[in-house]
Structure formats: structure tokens, C-alpha cells
Amino acid sequence: MPDAGAGGNDTDGQDLGVRLRELRKMYGLSQRELAKRAGVTNGTISLIEQSRISPSIGSLKKVLGGFPISIADFLTLDMSPRAKVFYQAKDLREIAGGDVSFRLVGRDTRDRAIQMMHERYVPGADTGEEMLSHAGEECGIVISGVLELTVGGESRRLVPGDAYYFNSRLPHRFQNPGTVDCVVVSACTPPSF
Amino acid sequence: MPDAGAGGNDTDGQDLGVRLRELRKMYGLSQRELAKRAGVTNGTISLIEQSRISPSIGSLKKVLGGFPISIADFLTLDMSPRAKVFYQAKDLREIAGGDVSFRLVGRDTRDRAIQMMHERYVPGADTGEEMLSHAGEECGIVISGVLELTVGGESRRLVPGDAYYFNSRLPHRFQNPGTVDCVVVSACTPPSF
DNA sequence: AACGGCCGTTTAGTATTCTAGACAAATGGC
DNA sequence: GCCATTTGTCTAGAATACTAAACGGCCGTT
Incomplete structure (x- = not known):
């Protein structure tokens, strides 16, 4: 046996x-x-x-x-029931070591594998609702403008300084509901888009 | 058989x-x-x-x-013999899709999993030579100041606009040889530091 | 040459995984 | 209630992974 x-x-x-x-x-x-x-x-x-x-x-x-x-x-999949998704600007962590200091999104950055980009959404931009695609994680910071983000049914309107972090397996959607460009520094795992 | x-x-x-x-x-x-x-x-x-x-x-x-x-x-390991490590400022790729445009480091971003940070090296800063640790990838862009980077025996002096991308299994070392702070936007996989 | 040592490969036998099918419990219709 | 389905589990046998030990090749020494 x-x-x-x-x-x-x-x-x-x-x-x-x-x-x-x-x-x-x-x-x-x-x-x-x-x-x-x-x-x-x-x-x-x-x-x-x-x-x-x-x-x-x-x-x-x-x-x-x-x-x-x-x-x-x-x-490497994280099976934790419901990880934190939305971060207020004040939640961004400022790390200052000896000779090196940096800011990063999210608190527990272990076991995360991501890639960052500099994005710009024109007014009315909409990514649609699809894309479960193959796994991955996505996070980002809003630099300017307003970003409407929907993740797993939950929706939020993010303003400059706000940030997000979620698992790409959840259905998600990006929209720019404003009248000016929305600039986001975002990051995600391999397939990107 | x-x-x-x-x-x-x-x-x-x-x-x-x-x-x-x-x-x-x-x-x-x-x-x-x-x-x-x-x-x-x-x-x-x-x-x-x-x-x-x-x-x-x-x-x-x-x-x-x-x-x-x-x-x-x-x-997920990339076994390509010698991936590109150093990038000139002009090598940074500017991607402009329909509603979304962004800049990213490196050309072939598939199969890459990284996390980005905002770092600051004071003059004389030196990370030492250790850290084979567990796998991972590291990349970054120099924002200001001068960064002396050594990867797998090969050494380069990077100025603002330059970037790098390498596998963390290679022995590597960061130094600030200048007299002013060196600011770098970098990214790496989980263990971070 | 002959030896000892280390290398990667291969083989025979054992241990494990995997399949095909049977089983009991739970569910839904009628 | 009873039948038909579907669910997850378990069992005997076929297929595969793994071990232990051998084999031939290569190098350096005697």
C-alpha cells in the first residue's frame, strides 16, 4: 500500500x-x-x-x-481565500534600508512575480470583460486621471496615488470614465495582455 | 520499452x-x-x-x-544561451496599442515574471557580491546618477536612460561610483533582496 | 599497456503510478 | 418511494518510474 x-x-x-x-x-x-x-x-x-x-x-x-x-x-498559485485587492495611497509601503530605499505596492511581496509597465488610457478607453487566460497577477498605481477597475464583480474608482493588486484569473476590466488621459504604472506576469 | x-x-x-x-x-x-x-x-x-x-x-x-x-x-526557466543583458536608452521599447500605450524594458517580455521598485543608492553604496539565492530575474532603469553594475563577470557603467535585464542566478553587484545619489527603477522576482 | 577512477548509459527487477471497472452515497425526476 | 444519474472512492491488472548493479568509454598515472 x-x-x-x-x-x-x-x-x-x-x-x-x-x-x-x-x-x-x-x-x-x-x-x-x-x-x-x-x-x-x-x-x-x-x-x-x-x-x-x-x-x-x-x-x-x-x-x-x-x-x-x-x-x-x-x-506557485496562492490559494489564500481573498487576498487584498485595493490599496489606498497611504497603504503604499515605503521601505528604507541602509544604503537603498524604495517604494513598493502591496505589503507582503513574497511569492509575487510581476512585470511593470507605463500605461496611458485615453478618455472612454475600455478593455472589455474577457481574459481569464492563463494565470498571473496584476498590480498598478494610478499616476493621473481616473481609473475604473472591476475585479471579480467588485468595482472601484481609483484616483492618483491609489493602487491595485489582484490575481489575473479573476475576470477584470479597465475603464477610463474621465475626460482626460489616465496614466497608470502597472505590472503583470508574462502574457501581459 | x-x-x-x-x-x-x-x-x-x-x-x-x-x-x-x-x-x-x-x-x-x-x-x-x-x-x-x-x-x-x-x-x-x-x-x-x-x-x-x-x-x-x-x-x-x-x-x-x-x-x-x-x-x-x-x-519557467529560460535556457537561451546568453540573453541580452544591457540596454541602451534607445533600446527601450515604446508600445502604443489602440487605447493603451506604455514603455517597457527589454524586447521579448514573454515568460518574464518580475516586480518593480523605486530604489535610491547613496554615493559609495555597494551591495556586495553574494546572492546566488533562489532563482529569479532582475531588471531596471537608471533614472539619475551613475550605476556600476557587474553581472556574471561582465561590468558596465550605466547612465540615466540605460537599463539592464539578467537572471538572478548569475552573481551580480550594484555600486554607486558617483558623488550624488543614484536613482533606479528596478524590478525582480519574489525574494527581492 | 594496464590499472584505477570517474563519466554517462543501459539493463533486470522492484516499486509506483495509471487505467478500467465496480462500489456506495448523494441528488433529482416522476 | 423508486429509478436513473452523478458523485467520489476503491480494487486488480497493465503501464511506467525508479533502484541497484553492471557495462563500455575516457582520462591520467604507473
Whole structure:
């Protein structure tokens, strides 16, 4: 009887099986539905979710092929229920070390992997509502103008100095409801847009 | 005889085996040395590197435990021989889409995961030479002052407008050789510092 | 040449994963 | 209540990963 000793429960990161189960339920799929998509059997899904086996890379890749997320993104996925999304200007953290000082968005920056850009939204700009695409995180600071941001159903109007941080898997939408350009310094993971 | 069909060669990303081999050689280890560190046998390493088997998550985790890199970082690792490191100011790419326009550092931004900060180096500042730590990427733009940057033995003096992009596994060092503060907008992956 | 040592590869056997199918519990119609 | 579906779990057998030990190749020394 294969125990959890060999590789059943992850020693360093989270439990792989539990995360798969959560991810599957987030997509509202049954084990059999996912199995069919992924090209494996339902039993395999069950065993993995129970952490009774340590799937091969090939199998895990097949399974994760069932929904739009890469294997690396899955392994680094943060399953915390509801991370902070919106930040007031005063929430921006000012860090001052010995010789080096800097400002950064968000408080707990560990386990985050992002890329920053300098964006400009003309009045009336709208990115639409799509894009669950493959995982990733997005954050940014409003420099000038007004930005209407909708994330996972929750909507906010951000003014200069305000910032945001959310997981790209959540449906999101950017709009400029104002009459002047909206400048945002933003950042996101690989696929960008 | 197990063929490469089941999961030997990766269908989407790069070849996992080749990457492991390259990574191992970058650290100057033999298969047996790595096997001993990782707690597996040399044969396993050989088979994986030849892509004749698709290792289990547990095994791959053990193997990668041999050197300081996480499994997720390994899977997203860019193995291109010598990616561009230094960028002239004119090399910064200005992207202008329909409603959105932005400037970003580096040309091929796919498969990059970074986080940006606003740094200030006082005259004489020096980060030292350590920090291979766990993987990651670093990039940045010099805003004002002069930044002396050494990456993998190669050294450059960057002035305002210049930028850099390199893999954190390479030994690197930041210095301010000037008499005034040096301001840099930089970005890097999780561990930050 | 012959030896010892280290290298990557390969092979036979064991351990594990994965499949196909059966099982019990929960759900929804009628 | 009863049937039909669907759910997650479990079991026997096939397929695969992993181990332990060998093999041939290469280099430096004697």
C-alpha cells in the first residue's frame, strides 16, 4: 500500500492534491469531467487529490491542461481565500534600508512575480470583460486621471496615488470614465495582455 | 520499452530533460554528484535527462533540491544561451496599442515574471557580491546618477536612460561610483533582496 | 599497456503510478 | 418511494518510474 511517504504530501510547498481539488471546484468541474478533458481517468484525479500518489510531470501536465493554467503557475498559485485587492495611497509601503530605499505596492511581496509597465488610457478607453487566460497577477498605481477597475464583480474608482493588486484569473476590466488621459504604472506576469 | 509518447518530450514547453542537463552542467555537477545530493540514483538522472521517462513530482522535487531553485522556477526557466543583458536608452521599447500605450524594458517580455521598485543608492553604496539565492530575474532603469553594475563577470557603467535585464542566478553587484545619489527603477522576482 | 577512477548509459527487477471497472452515497425526476 | 444519474472512492491488472548493479568509454598515472 503506497503511503504518503514517498512524495504524497509536499514537504516544502502546499499540498498538491488539495490545491488541485480547490482549483477544480473553482471551475465547477467534477472529477470525471476534468478527467475527460485532460485525457486521464477519474480514478487518477481522485488519487492525486487525496495525495495518495505523486503524479508524473506528464500526467500533471495533462490534468492541468484541463483548464487554462500552466504547471508552473499552478505550483506557485496562492490559494489564500481573498487576498487584498485595493490599496489606498497611504497603504503604499515605503521601505528604507541602509544604503537603498524604495517604494513598493502591496505589503507582503513574497511569492509575487510581476512585470511593470507605463500605461496611458485615453478618455472612454475600455478593455472589455474577457481574459481569464492563463494565470498571473496584476498590480498598478494610478499616476493621473481616473481609473475604473472591476475585479471579480467588485468595482472601484481609483484616483492618483491609489493602487491595485489582484490575481489575473479573476475576470477584470479597465475603464477610463474621465475626460482626460489616465496614466497608470502597472505590472503583470508574462502574457501581459 | 517506454517510448517518448506518454510524456517523454514536453509537448508545450521546452524539453525538460535537456534543461535539467544544462542546469546541472551550469553548476558543474556530475550525474552521480547530483544524485547523491538529491537522494536518487544516477540512473534516474540519466533517464530524465534523456527524456526517456517523465519523472514524478516527488522525484523532480528531490532532484531540484540538489541546487537552489524551485520546481516552478525551473519549469519557467529560460535556457537561451546568453540573453541580452544591457540596454541602451534607445533600446527601450515604446508600445502604443489602440487605447493603451506604455514603455517597457527589454524586447521579448514573454515568460518574464518580475516586480518593480523605486530604489535610491547613496554615493559609495555597494551591495556586495553574494546572492546566488533562489532563482529569479532582475531588471531596471537608471533614472539619475551613475550605476556600476557587474553581472556574471561582465561590468558596465550605466547612465540615466540605460537599463539592464539578467537572471538572478548569475552573481551580480550594484555600486554607486558617483558623488550624488543614484536613482533606479528596478524590478525582480519574489525574494527581492 | 594496464590499472584505477570517474563519466554517462543501459539493463533486470522492484516499486509506483495509471487505467478500467465496480462500489456506495448523494441528488433529482416522476 | 423508486429509478436513473452523478458523485467520489476503491480494487486488480497493465503501464511506467525508479533502484541497484553492471557495462563500455575516457582520462591520467604507473
